Amino acid sequence: MPGMRRLAILLAAFVYLSGATAMAQEPKKANPDEQAVISADEITYDDTLNSVFATGNVEVAYGERILLADSVRYNRNEDSVVASGNIVLLEPSGEVIFAEYVELKDELRSGVIKNIRILLSDDSRFAANGARRIDGRKTIMRKAVYSPCAICAENPDRAPLWQLKASTIIHDQEAQDITYTNAWLELFGIPVFYTPYLTHPDPTVERRSGLLAPRIGSSNVFGGFARMPLFLAFTDSIDMTIEPIVTAREPPILALEYRQRFNSGLIEFSGSGTRADRESGDVDNPTIEQDVTRGHLFADGLFSLNENWRTGFDYGRASDLTYLDRYDFFGDFGETLESRAFVEGFHGRTYSAGNIFGYQDLRITDTEEEPLILPSFDQNYLTEADSLGGRWSLDTNFRSTMRDDGANTRRLSLKGGYSIPFVSDYGLVTTVSTSLQADAYHMDRVLVDGQSENNVVAGRAIPRAAIEMRYPFVRGTEGIRQVIEPVVALIAAPNNGNPVEIPQEDSVVVELDDTNLFSEDQIPGLDRVDTGQRAVYGLKAGLYGEHGGRMAAFFGQSYRLDNDDRDGDTSDLRNGKSDYVGRLQISPDKYMDLLYRFRLAEHNFKLLRGETSVAIGPPSFRLTGDHVYIAAETSNGLYPDREEVNADLSSQLTDYWSIGLNTRRDLTSDGGPLEHGARITYEDECFRFAMKFKRDFTSSVDVEEETIFSVELVFKNLGNVSAEQKQ
Structure with missing residues (x-):
């Protein structure tokens, strides 16, 4: 804490406090015909002075404004109230005023208050030796202090984390401004910054034109730099931020x-x-x-x-x-x-x-021209279940792809289908589906036999039938439900359904995994379709707790009878047995979530692709991370082995303090660190302190490696100070 105190004091000297904003709400005018309603343990009337004396649990109500006190003297002629002892004044705005002595008039809107304390609607506070209220719209306080920080319950006299002390503080509720004269910013009771004049919006303000807090820092690329944003609120629905960024070197x-x-x-x-x-x-x-x-x-x-x-x-x-x-x-x-x-x-x-x-x-490194898709139309139609429980579907797509250099294509695709589920008396779940997909293409500048051709027309019609059978076995034990579910599917379509003239725009990347193993068409997009016949089989198993914990696994493979036109295919959509795919998920409670997805070579069980994501531990010590491995075989040697890990370790040390470390590394033989980082944060109801370190090892032409160190101080309702250094 002493180190944090010294750092906060040092950086606070650079504080830049300014406004934020909303439209002022017009306070209600005094109603001369409205009368005070008084209740108390004891009430005495003085007809000579036309006054009312009330003592003991006194409550004076003027419309939405209510005064509570030990004793009250109310003068009807002057419409004035003098109150003392444990005074609480409840304002229509939600503010609560505490005092020991008040003299008020004009329906409790105006007057003087001694030893005033004010609790605002957002729980921030004023305190002052004395104050003058003007028409319920403005409070002028002398020898006053403001802070949004909570008071220490064990030691109420201890100074809050930060506060503003001033010879005069004016809270203008109509303008929604708080203005200070001769103000000191104090941290832990120690004055660190002085300004003769300061103003900021009160807590009711949401947005307002003005300068926002700047950010300063340094970089090995830019030298010193400063960001100085200006916020402009033109109307309730229109605003703009203009931010000049000034650097030393550029x-x-x-x-x-x-x-x-x-x-x-x-x-x-x-x-x-x-x-x-x-x-x-x-x-x-x-x-x-x-x-x-x-x-x-x-x-x-x-x-x-x-x-x-x-x-x-x-x-x-x-x-x-x-x-x-x-x-x-x-x-x-x-x-x-x-x-x-x-x-x-x-x-x-x-x-x-x-x-x-x-x-x-x-x-x-990519020099290929990206296409312009102008336009693309899609419609996916699915009926309600018919009397047998089946549903009809119709998917329509039109896409026009254009390039300055390369193939231009127009595609119309229609796919209609019908799917119906059956559940036998002994629990076998069978789904039968049929579909017919018809595609028509018109192409220019497309390669045909190695030559660029225009006005090329191609098409195909692919009927497909599939049957999937699942047989779940469920057993319940004390607090746990066990499920084992074998799954088998047969999918059949004609061979030779992909004309060589059709360029692959949306079907370039094909990867067999646990999510598409049982799909009728394992290829994404529409330019290429999955043809031929295959059998798919797998096993699902899981343990499910009554309080939400679970462990689930899947393992499966497919057997394809024909590889059709897939010569040189590296996507595992070839003939014979496919590679094995699967996943394992373990989530026993909210403090552990593990997901592992994999693809294993069919002939030797070598790992070809593995993806792991993990989140372990309570907030006091939590590890999250991801790991990806992709073997060169998945691209037929086009790319080398790829392996990367990304990890983050965090700890919520206390209610207010947290720390964290993160790293990202290339784990291949030619790899190394990609990014390291560390952070420490303090945050409570009124203040945020964050210190961050980041080392970025990536670079390319025009982009250099960077080391970044930043410190941020945020004062609730005032603004923030940010300092950043890059090397």
Whole structure:
């Protein structure tokens, strides 16, 4: 605690306090005809002075404003109240005022108060030697203090973690402002920062134009930098954030965010821009372009058209491949930016959608042109169950894919089907399904026998039938339900259903795993279909506790009779026995969750793919992590073995203190650390302190390795101080 105290005191000297905001609520005017309602243990009337004296559990009510005290003198002529002893004044706003002596008038709206304490609606507090109330709208306090921190129950006289002391504090409820004159910020009772004038919104404010808390730091790439955001609230539904980012080594960056809400939806835009040098090409000998315009733009929108239809858009674009990685002020957006405009409808069990897709690949090593999908229409129709329990389905898709260089395709796909389940008297669950898929393609600039051809037409019709049988065995013991379920399926379709002219746009990556082993079509997308005949078999087993704990496992394989047109296939959709796939999930209680998914080679049980995710331990000591291993055989040697682990160890030491460590490593022979991190956090009802360390070992052209150290102080209702260092 002493170390944290010293660090907090040091950083608080840089505090930047400013406003946030909402529309002021107009307080109710005094009603001259409204009379006080008084109740007490003893009430005495003085007709000469036209006064009422009340003692013992006195309650004076003026509309929504209520005064509680030990004794009260009420002058009817002056409409004034003098109260003393254990005073509590309940305000319509939710504030509660405590005092020992008050002189009030105008229906308890105005007057003077001695030894005042105020509890605000968010549990923050004022305390002052004295105060003057004006029309129930403004409270002027002298020798006052403000803090949102809770009072120590064991030692109420101990100073809170932080507080603001001032010669004068004015709480203007109409303007929703709190203003300080000659103010000191104190941490643990020690003055650390002085300002002659300070103002911030009161707790009723949600949003208001003004400067937000800045962030300062240093980087080996940018040198020192400062982010200085300005928030502009134009209306209740429109606002904007303008954030200049000034660096020591490079030209400034301007970031913008715009938000607007409508009755039926919302839009959000964000972006940034700068004029700076850009590196490209080889890492060891890059090409440097000087004074280039660089930036990014993101946009999102969503609108409800009616109770069944909605429309929207998502847009993401960067000026170049490395901008978002180099200027990492804006987050991590992955390797591909997707843009989409859509309209979609929901009608019972029917889903309809129209989409336009565009992509920007940010991978430096990928030189293929991303397609523009303009447009794509989908409809998925499913009927209610008929008298036999079966359901009809119809899936429709139209997609047009365009490129400046490469194949342009138009596809129409229709797939109709019928599925019906049966449950025998002895518990065998059988599902029989049939379907017919018909696809038509029109293509330009497509390769046929090694030559680029235009106006190419191709099509196919694929009938398919499948039967799946499950036979669950269930046994209940004390507190545990045991389930063993063998599953068998037979799936049949004609061979030779994939014309070589059809380019594979949405069926490129095919991976057999536990999630698609029993699928009628194991290939994603529609450009390629799963043909031929196969048998699938597996076993499910599980233990399920009555209080929610469970352990479940699955192991299965398929046997394919024909490999059709899959020469050189590396996806495990070839003839003969497939590799084994399975999963194991162990979740005995809320403190342990383990999931392991695997694929084993059919001939020697070698691990070809393994995925593990784990979360173990209570908040006081919790480990979460992921591990992925992919053998080179899964890509027929196109890629080497890949193995990576990501782990995070955290500990909630106390109600307020927590620490954490994280790491991400490439475990292959040529690998190494990718990222290390550490953090320590303190957070209570009024204050947050966070110190973070991050070492990023990844680099590429225009993007260097980084070491980042940051410290953040957050003062509830005031703002925050952030310091960040990058090396």
